[in-house]
Structures are given as C-alpha cells and as structure tokens.
Amino acid sequence: MLNYHSVDYDPGNIVVITPEKLDEQMAFLSENGYNPLTLDDFFLILEGGLEPPEKPVLLTFDDGYADNYKYAMPIMTKYGFHATMFMSPGTIGQDWYVNWEQAKEMKEAGWDIQPHGMTHPHLPKLSAEEQANEIIEARKQIEEHLGGTADVFCYPYGEYNGDTLRILEENDFRFAFTIQQGRTDSSQHKFQLKRIYVNGEESFKTWKQRLTGK
Ligand SMILES: [Zn+2]
Incomplete structure (x- = not known):
C-alpha cells in the first residue's frame, strides 16, 4: 500500500510529489503488471474472500488536497487505476x-x-468524547455527501490511543490505516495496517526499491 499526500510543485517538501513524478511511477505500475485495487477488493483479498490479482497494490492519498483532484485524478484515469483518498470534512471550503x-x-x-x-x-491529545466526534462526524458527512459507506479510517499523523481503537470498534469501522512503514498483510491488526510512505523528493530508483522491496 503506497501512501501519497499532495501532488503539486513544492521543491524541498517531502509530502509533495510533482505530477510528472507521479505519472512516471504510475506508468511503471501499468507497464509492469501491477493492479491498483478498489478498497473493497483490497479488503476482500486481505480477508481471504478474493483471489488477489497479479501484483496487487493500493494507492492512498492522505488529507484531501485539491491538487489530488487537479493532478492525481487525471493520471489515475489515464492508466485506468483506482485510488483511495482520506479527507477531513472540516477542511471543506x-x-x-x-x-x-x-x-x-x-x-x-x-x-x-x-x-x-x-x-x-x-x-x-483529545478526550474520548472529542475523538468520537472527530471520527464519527467525518464518516457521517462523507456518507451524506457522497453516498456509500465511509467506514475505513486513516489516523491523522498516524496517531491513536486505546480510546481511538475502542471508538472504531464500537462504531463498526472495518479497517484503519497507520503510517507505520511496511507491507500490509492479514496478520496485522485490522486497525493497525501498515503502509509505505512515498517521499516526493526521492528518486524513481528509491521509489521502485520501496515498491518491490528489492
Ligand atoms: Zn493527514
């Protein structure tokens, strides 16, 4: 699972990748038989209910930047790829x-x-009640505005505590993503799934090493 953030031009900022670099990486995935999955298929595979395709990969974009709409969406459409965006409805506007x-x-x-x-x-840093509001209200607003189920959480800054895990469990969240580095597999706790961070300043070669583990 690859973890991106902003797709734009901001030299020196490691959470920003240029559209050209993202395109180069997606071209590599496309030419080398990778299959970027929908979230549903990703979880079905993780739960053992679906045979994985060759080289499955989940592309995730954190924070809901408008540049994802401007730059990342057309690139995904060009290659016929699925991706997942984690957004905070409080930033709308x-x-x-x-x-x-x-x-x-x-x-x-x-x-x-x-x-x-x-x-x-x-x-x-929040009380359990404040955390519940942050988590449940975000889900509710996404479901109201976009339809479907928004029961997969991504921890802001990768941070959580016992209250967070309890709130996710009590509200029937399906999975949650951390920023712990590594490949995702079914042995990981459903609320502590790992991802591979993409540093926008790194070279194509380094990115490829992260992807393939070679
Ligand atoms: Zn974030």
Missing part, C-alpha cells in the same frame, strides 16, 4: 482542499473517499 463537488467527481471516476478525522487533529 478551504482552497487547498477538495470541495464536495470535486470529491464526488473523484468518486465517480473510481476513487474511494474515506475519513481522516473532521479537522485532522492529534487524536491522543
């Missing part, structure tokens, strides 16, 4: 972030849109 119309268009183009907290908080 700010220029840097997608609005509901853009999120809806992405969903229609084959993206899964899932919650990343209402305001991208440091969850362990």
